[in-house]
Amino acid sequence: MSSQRQALLLLNGVLSEPALVRRLARTCLLVCADGGARHARALGLVPDVVAGDMDSLPRSLPRSWGRTNFVCDFDENSSDFEKALCFLAKAGSQRVYVAGLFGGRLDHCLVNLALARRFGRALRLVLVDRGMAMLLGPGRHRLSLKRGQLFSVLAEADAANVSISGSRYALKRQKLLPGGRGLSNKALGPVTLTVHSGLVWAMAPKEFKFS
Numbered sequence: 001m002s003s004q005r006q007a008l009l010l011l012n013g014v015l016s017e018p019a020l021v022r023r024l025a026r027t028c029l030l031v032c033a034d035g036g037a038r039h040a041r042a043l044g045l046v047p048d049v050v051a052g053d054m055d056s057l058p059r060s061l062p063r064s065w066g067r068t069n070f071v072c073d074f075d076e077n078s079s080d081f082e083k084a085l086c087f088l089a090k091a092g093s094q095r096v097y098v099a100g101l102f103g104g105r106l107d108h109c110l111v112n113l114a115l116a117r118r119f120g121r122a123l124r125l126v127l128v129d130r131g132m133a134m135l136l137g138p139g140r141h142r143l144s145l146k147r148g149q150l151f152s153v154l155a156e157a158d159a160a161n162v163s164i165s166g167s168r169y170a171l172k173r174q175k176l177l178p179g180g181r182g183l184s185n186k187a188l189g190p191v192t193l194t195v196h197s198g199l200v201w202a203m204a205p206k207e208f209k210f211s
C-alpha cells in the first residue's frame with residue numbers, strides 16, 4: 001500500500017465526535033483497529049485497512065468492504081491499537097487522527113493513553129474526543145484558535161518549559177508540572193506555543209488546527 005500522509009484511526013471505545021470523524025474520513029486513509037470497524041459500519045464508511053487480531057470484528061461486514069485490506073496480527077503481547085499504530089508507522093503516515101480512544105474498560109483506557117504518548121511524536125497523533133489534543137515537543141507551534149476559545153497546555157510525564165502568546169494568560173519560559181498550571185486558558189486569536197523543553201499536550205474542547 002502506498003504511503004499516506006494523513007490517516008484516521010478508529011478504536012473500539014466511545015465515538016464522541018461522529019460528524020468530525022465523517023469529515024476527516026473524506027481526506028484520510030481510514031484504518032480501524034479491529035473492533036473499531038463497528039464505528040465505520042455504523043457511519044457508512046468503508047475502511048482502507050482493518051488491523052488487529054480480528055476477534056472483535058462485527059459479525060457481518062458490508063459487501064462494499066470487498067477492497068478493504070485486513071492486516072492480521074495475533075501477537076498476544078500487543079493490543080490492537082498498538083498493531084494499528086505499527087502498521088501506520090510502516091506505511092509512512094505523518095499525522096494520525098485517533099477516535100474511540102476512551103470510554104471502555106479503565107485498563108484499556110490507560111494502555112491506550114500510554115501508547116498515544118509512546119507513538120505521539122513520531123506519528124503526530126491527534127486525539128479526537130470532545131475536542132482535539134496533540135502531543136507536542138520542543139519547537140514553535142501555532143494553534144489556530146478563535147478569539148474566546150478555551151484551550152489547555154498540560155505537561156506530559158515530566159516538567160516542561162513553555163512560552164505562550166496570544167492568550168489571556170501568557171507565559172514566558174514558565175515551568176509546567178504534570179497536573180499543574182496550564183488548564184483552561186483563553187485564546188485572543190491564533191496562539192503561539194513554544195516548547196523550550198519537555199513534552200506537552202495541547203488541547204481544546206472544539207476542533208482546531210496545529211502547525
